[in-house]
Amino acid sequence: MVLEWIFGKAVHCEEEAVAEPVEEEAVEEAEAQEEEAEEEEPAVEVKLGTTPYDPRFTTTNQARHCYTRYNEFHKCAAEKGEDAEDCKFFQKAYRSMCPSIWLEKWNEERDAGTFAGRY
Amino acid sequence: MKLFREFLCDAAEPWQLGFQDPATPVMEGIIELHHDLMFILAFILAFVMWILGRTLYHFNAERNPVPYKITHGTLIEIVWTVTPSLILILIALPSFALLYSTEEMVDPAVTLKAVGHQWYWVYEYSDYNTSDDEGLAFESYMVAEDDLEPGQLRLLEVDNRVVLPVQTHIRVIITAADVLHSWAIPSLGVKCDAIPGRLNQVSLFIKREGIFYGQCSELCGVNHGFMPIVVESVPVDDYIQWVTNKLEE
Numbered sequence: 001m002v003l004e005w006i007f008g009k010a011v012h013c014e015e016e017a018v019a020e021p022v023e024e025e026a027v028e029e030a031e032a033q034e035e036e037a038e039e040e041e042p043a044v045e046v047k048l049g050t051t052p053y054d055p056r057f058t059t060t061n062q063a064r065h066c067y068t069r070y071n072e073f074h075k076c077a078a079e080k081g082e083d084a085e086d087c088k089f090f091q092k093a094y095r096s097m098c099p100s101i102w103l104e105k106w107n108e109e110r111d112a113g114t115f116a117g118r119y
Numbered sequence: 120m121k122l123f124r125e126f127l128c129d130a131a132e133p134w135q136l137g138f139q140d141p142a143t144p145v146m147e148g149i150i151e152l153h154h155d156l157m158f159i160l161a162f163i164l165a166f167v168m169w170i171l172g173r174t175l176y177h178f179n180a181e182r183n184p185v186p187y188k189i190t191h192g193t194l195i196e197i198v199w200t201v202t203p204s205l206i207l208i209l210i211a212l213p214s215f216a217l218l219y220s221t222e223e224m225v226d227p228a229v230t231l232k233a234v235g236h237q238w239y240w241v242y243e244y245s246d247y248n249t250s251d252d253e254g255l256a257f258e259s260y261m262v263a264e265d266d267l268e269p270g271q272l273r274l275l276e277v278d279n280r281v282v283l284p285v286q287t288h289i290r291v292i293i294t295a296a297d298v299l300h301s302w303a304i305p306s307l308g309v310k311c312d313a314i315p316g317r318l319n320q321v322s323l324f325i326k327r328e329g330i331f332y333g334q335c336s337e338l339c340g341v342n343h344g345f346m347p348i349v350v351e352s353v354p355v356d357d358y359i360q361w362v363t364n365k366l367e368e
Contacts, residue, residue, distance in 0.1 A: 046362045048355070050230040050246045050290065060222065062292060062318040095245045095254070096230045097318070099294055103251045 051093040069094035074119040129306035130332035146308030227290035235300025235313035238342035280349040284358035289323040304333030325352040
């Protein structure tokens with residue numbers, strides 16, 4: 001519940017309670033419009049969520065977790081294309097796990113063709 | 120302002136002897152274990168002192184000119200071997216339970232990366248990144264003594280605090296860019312070394328809102344004492360608002 005929290009939901013609930021039952025359809029439409037308007041308001045919609053726990057990496061040191069997710073993404077990208085929907089998960093995962101300085105270094109190595117990974 | 124510092128902030132106080140108030144289940148566990156151990160410790164101390172006192176009182180040269188010639192006593196030897204082992208097991212069980220619970224990673228909703236530098240911390244919130252190099256990241260420096268506002272804590276306040284949601288499972292990834300550092304906050308029960316090339320993971324579940332102060336806890340150079348850590352825990356809505364504002368900046 002909390003994870004999917006978007007602001008304004010509580011307000012909607014109250015409005016729903018106040019609205020007269022006769023104009024249900026009209027109210028619903030108005031609400032839908034309101035929701036759209038509210039969602040558009042912030043330029044970026046922030047949703048809580050991050051790389052899930054991965055039973056492959058049970059140790060305190062998560063360096064391999066980061067590295068594996070980075071490689072998994074590039075494998076996926078090589079097979080299905082950079083923007084494939086299936087690869088989004090890996091991309092989000094490695095971005096959440098890896099420090100930006102590591103990514104910078106690896107991306108440079110990939111550009112230079114000296115990256116140790118296969119993809 | 121003094122009241123504010125002593126009641127609302129979770130920082131060390133002058134001449135403090137005990138723990139800071141806990142804000143995570145892990146810290147509550149640590150304090151509980153400490154109290155349990157202190158009970159056993161006090162009991163053993165009293166018992167040993169009693170035996171020692173009695174021995175000195177009753178069995179000295181004045182009272183017993185002729186010494187006893189007993190060299191073995193099977194029963195007493197079994198008792199004084201088995202009893203300490205049982206006490207050690209009694210201590211080990213809750214201790215291991217606590218140790219493993221601190222390692223537990225419960226389905227996290229937020230990942231925070233803390234990167235130690237000489238001599239400041241860099242924090243990255245990359246869950247909301249849209250590319251590899253752009254994202255929510257900032258440096259956190261100590262506020263110098265001359266720049267302190269009234270009520271701010273000397274050597275503990277930073278310019279950019281870490282903001283985290285309460286009642287949420289958080290993963291903290293701790294690493295360093297140059298030398299060893301250590302990310303530690305007493306109230307949250309966290310102390311984790313930041314090691315270049317390693318990504319150390321700890322989990323946090325902050326139970327209440329507040330401002331939690333900590334310091335670098337691994338000698339990292341001349342300004343080791345001047346790279347504090349400040350975590351501000353806020354309601355989830357406020358956290359989302361904060362992240363949104365930061366991303367829009």
